[in-house]
Amino acid sequence: MRIDLHTHSTASDGTDTPAELVRNAAAAGLDVVALTDHDTTRGYAEAIAALPAGLTLVTGAELSCRVDGVGLHMLAYLFDPEEPELAAERELVRDDRVPRARAMVGKLRELGVPVSWEQVARIAGDGSVGRPHVAEALVELGVVPDVSGAFTPEWLADGGRAYVEKHELDPFDAIRLVKAAGGVTVFAHPLAVKRGEVVPESAIARLAEAGLDGIEVDHMDHDEATRARLRGLAKELGLLTTGSSDYHGSRKTCRLGDFTTDPEIYGEITRRATGAFPVPGTGGPA
Numbered sequence: 001m002r003i004d005l006h007t008h009s010t011a012s013d014g015t016d017t018p019a020e021l022v023r024n025a026a027a028a029g030l031d032v033v034a035l036t037d038h039d040t041t042r043g044y045a046e047a048i049a050a051l052p053a054g055l056t057l058v059t060g061a062e063l064s065c066r067v068d069g070v071g072l073h074m075l076a077y078l079f080d081p082e083e084p085e086l087a088a089e090r091e092l093v094r095d096d097r098v099p100r101a102r103a104m105v106g107k108l109r110e111l112g113v114p115v116s117w118e119q120v121a122r123i124a125g126d127g128s129v130g131r132p133h134v135a136e137a138l139v140e141l142g143v144v145p146d147v148s149g150a151f152t153p154e155w156l157a158d159g160g161r162a163y164v165e166k167h168e169l170d171p172f173d174a175i176r177l178v179k180a181a182g183g184v185t186v187f188a189h190p191l192a193v194k195r196g197e198v199v200p201e202s203a204i205a206r207l208a209e210a211g212l213d214g215i216e217v218d219h220m221d222h223d224e225a226t227r228a229r230l231r232g233l234a235k236e237l238g239l240l241t242t243g244s245s246d247y248h249g250s251r252k253t254c255r256l257g258d259f260t261t262d263p264e265i266y267g268e269i270t271r272r273a274t275g276a277f278p279v280p281g282t283g284g285p286a
Contacts, residue, residue: 003032003261005058005269006075006188006216006244010125011035011043012062013132015249018043019050022281026052028256032266032278034058034077034244039093040128041081051281058269058278062188063178064093065171070199071158072187074174075216075242078273079183086177089169094128096167101129107162108134108155113143131156132251147251151195158196175211182275186214186242191230192221201233208237213272218243218259240265 008014009021016024018035021043025033035047035057044059051057060077079086101120108115115137123140124133135150144150153160169177171187178185187207191198204215217230218241234241243259246252270278 001031001263001266002029002257003263003266004030004245004247004257004259005032005034005060005077005186005242005261005266006036006062006219007033007247007256008037008062008249009035009043009047010127011040012037012128013124013130013248013251014127015251018047021247021249022047022051022055022057025256026055026281030055030257032056032058033256034060034075036060036062036075036077038062038128038130039064039090039097041090042128044081048279051279051283053281053283055281056278057281059276060183061090063090063174064166064168065174066168067171067199067203070197070203071168072171072199073189074169074171074178075186075188076174076178077184077186077269078276078278079178079181080275081181083177083181083275086181089173089177092167093169097129100164100166101131101134103164104131104134104156104162107164108138111161113138113141113162115141132248134162136251148194171207172210175207179211182273184213184269184272185211186216186240186269187212188216189219189221189246190215191226192219194221204233205237208239212239213269214240214242214265216244217241218261219246220254220258221246240268242269 009018063074135147242261245258
């Protein structure tokens with residue numbers, strides 16, 4: 001089985017619609033794909049309706065969190081999307097995205113970059129606007145060569161010149177809320193230092209004590225030494241280890257299935273989940 005547990009659609013900051021994403025996942029030879037848009041479940045219905053035969057969909061989300069002043073992302077799988085407390089927190093994060101993006105545009109203009117809110121809104125389309133959309137505007141303007149080039153201290157990285165904070169969950173609350181909604185939590189790309197400051201291993205240990213289920217190990221932003229370090233940490237803390245592409249369509253260079261999760265780990269995730277169940281494809285419209 002080929003299992004990719006971290007992808008994004010136009011419901012947040014990917015460039016594939018949810019329907020396109022599941023069709024592309026099947027074409028890439030995946031057996032299981034997780035839809036984990038940022039702080040939203042809005043892509044579920046379209047993805048399920050288009051799900052090709054032979055492909056299983058894991059519903060999820062990537063939750064924006066912050067601990068001790070450091071941002072982190074928490075992958076949540078197979079939770080009940082209607083559970084009211086978790087739904088309310090996701091809504092708070094989403095509601096803060098537009099004023100935050102507008103504030104980043106304002107900071108960029110103060111720095112002499114001729115970006116406009118209309119440009120960022122056009123790029124975001126119907127998705128939940130975020131830093132990647134602002135980053136793409138910088139690419140369009142020739143300020144940076146690619147989206148990754150915008151996530152530096154000079155521009156949009158945490159603490160960067162044009163960075164603006166947003167409402168984010170405490171990760172300990174996120175774990176509690178996801179578990180209460182029957183879901184499973186995995187810390188996304190925990191040591192992706194190229195993205196900015198990362199939480200110390202001591203914080204990962206605290207999260208494990210609070211009920212964190214796993215950490216994402218095999219990821220494009222982790223080199224081989226980092227992956228080995230994380231596998232050792234996971235073994236020490238009793239955490240599951242996953243692998244994922246973090247696919248964003250054309251917005252990033254990673255491809256569906258670039259990194260995958262072991263079928264036994266996937267089986268354990270599904271065994272732990274009680275809020276929702278994987279959806280087997282029956283053949284959506286072409």
